[in-house]
Structures are given as C-alpha cells and as structure tokens.
Amino acid sequence: MTVDMNEFWVFGYGSLMWNPGFEFEERQPAHLYGFRRSLCVRSWVHRGTEEKPGLVLGLDRGGSCRGVAFRVAPESRAPVTDYLRERELVTHVYKERTLPATLGDGRRITTLVYICDRAHHQFAASVTADEAAITVSSAVGKSGRNIDYVRSTLVHLREMGIRDHWLEDVGRKADRLHGPATA
16 A cells, blocks of 8 residues: 655654654654664764764664654645754765655555765764673763663664664663663
C-alpha cells in the first residue's frame, strides 16, 4: 500500500525520535532499508566541541534501521525543512536525502532523511564500544552531555521494542565510567 506522494514525511532514528522539534500530524514506527543506525559522527556542536568531540548517531550504509516517521502538514513543509537543515547540517557531516521507508502499518512512503557523509572529517569509522564509551562519558556540547543523548536514545529505542546491542554496550560502559544517571 502506497500513500499520497504529496505527503511530507521525516524519518527519525536518533534524537529526532524523542525530540523532533517540529509539529507533526502523525507519528508512525517506520523501517528504512539500505542504511543502519550507527554512533559514527563526531559531534562538535550539540554533544561535544572541536577540542573534545562527542559521538552522535548517523545513518551509515548497509543493513536497515527501525525508527519513527513523522507526517508533516503540507503548509509546514518549508519551515520544517528549514528547521531540519539548520539543526542537521550545521557542519555538513550529514547529507539530506529522500528515501523510501515502510510504516508499521505497511504503507510505503518517501521520507526526508539525513545520512552521514563517510568522506567528511567528522565521520568516525570503526569506533569500538570501549572507545565510544570513553568519548560519550565525558563530552558536552551546546545541547548537553553526550551521555544523556545516548541514555535518552536507548530509553526511546526500548520503548519502541528496538534492541541495539552495540549501543546498549556503549551505554553500559559509559555509565560505569561516568556514574549512574541522576534525576
């Protein structure tokens, strides 16, 4: 089943799942093929600095990714796109794409999505869980502590019934280095 091609959908796989920052008309579980969720972007703004980068999620090639799709009202398409470009393209480590996805109810849609640029100097290839945990446990950027970003992502993935064993391992190791979350 395909949806109206004039509909505007945005795919979230990291912080967009729990903090989209824009109004939407519908929120659905979604599956994107050809890309996987990966803690592969060195964050110099939101969760770290150039001197002490954090790590945030990107969509890297291969596999598939379960996340969330948001349907945005037609009249909000331009302002939401502008907002997302300001949020996601700060250092141009992401590339804006429109890709097909499948909603949880089986509908096939086209989504606006941000994938990582493997040629960008902020792309973090082959980071081990131990290396990621060390980075995540201590980095801080304008949007807060890197460890809080990982914790929030893991909470929302669990709520959706999504397991990311590697990210869970990073979270456990970062918690041991940083200490437990505080209320």
